[in-house]
Amino acid sequence: RLPLTVSALSASITHVRAEEFSDIRTYGAPEVISDIMLFGKTPEEAAASPMTALLGGGFMQSMDMVADELGFDIDAEPQVKHEMAVATAPIDSPIGDIAPGHVAAQRFTWEYTVRGETVITVRVNWFMGQDNLDPPWSFGPEGERFEVSVKGDPDSHVTFHGWHPESVAAGLERNPGIVVTANHCVSAIPYVCRAQAGIRTYLDLPLIAGRAAPHLHR
Structure with a gap:
């Protein structure tokens, strides 16, 4: 949805990217982090992570939608990469x-190509903080965030802040990123209910918006 919205501001588009930078310590699901994401395991064990397939199944549906709407003639096979950094101290x-x-x-990356040229990239960067990592990955000066980038005429770059907790402790109590995900689903309910029966995507539904706070609502 967001990449498509931003894409309307550019012509002759050659690449679309959506990327997450998050401290996974704020994700309050320790069993998922350990047993499915395989953090804390050896690199050899983590290489067998099911996350590439689990996340890819969802992300590539969105990538398909972007490719279809923008008109990219994508190659048959997506490019998938799974990179890891290990702790250098506890x-x-x-x-x-x-x-x-x-x-x-x-770091998980999914890419669609057109005759070998990358045109759509989705990437997640999940770190247990930024200290004592090899390679020494970091979130950079902008910190935790979500980014949408469109290369075209002209380029467009959008960064979203506010969807990450202020601290690890705060995130374990209430993680704004989880709330955002839930809000998005709830906000879509009236539009989905009014739609005709069948499978519908953002391309079929009108603009999905939130609602005013109860004390401000008409």
Whole structure:
């Protein structure tokens, strides 16, 4: 949805990117972090992570929608990459200390190409903080965020802040990113209910918007 909205501001588009930068310590699901995401495991164990397929199944539906609407003649096979960084010293986390040599950060990338040229990229960067990582990955000066970038005439770059908690402790109490996900689903309900029966995407529905706070509502 957001990449398509931003894309309307550009012509002759050659690349669309959506990317997340998050401290995974704020994700209050320790079993998922340890047993499915495989943080705290050895790189060899984490290489078998099901997240590439689990996330890819969802992300590539969105990538298909973007490709279809923008008119990209995508190649048959997507490009998928799973990168890891290990701890160089014990890292405190909700699943216990991450031992040196064990996985403390992961980066998943999905790309669609047209005749070998990358045209759509979706990437998640999940770190157990920014300290004591090898390679020394970081969120950079902008910190945790979500980005949407469109290369075209002209380029457009949008950064979203506010969807991450102020601290690890705050995130374990209430994570704005989880709330955003839920709000998005709830906001879509009236539009989906009014739509004709069948499978519908953002391309079929009108603009989905939130609602005013109860004390301000007409």
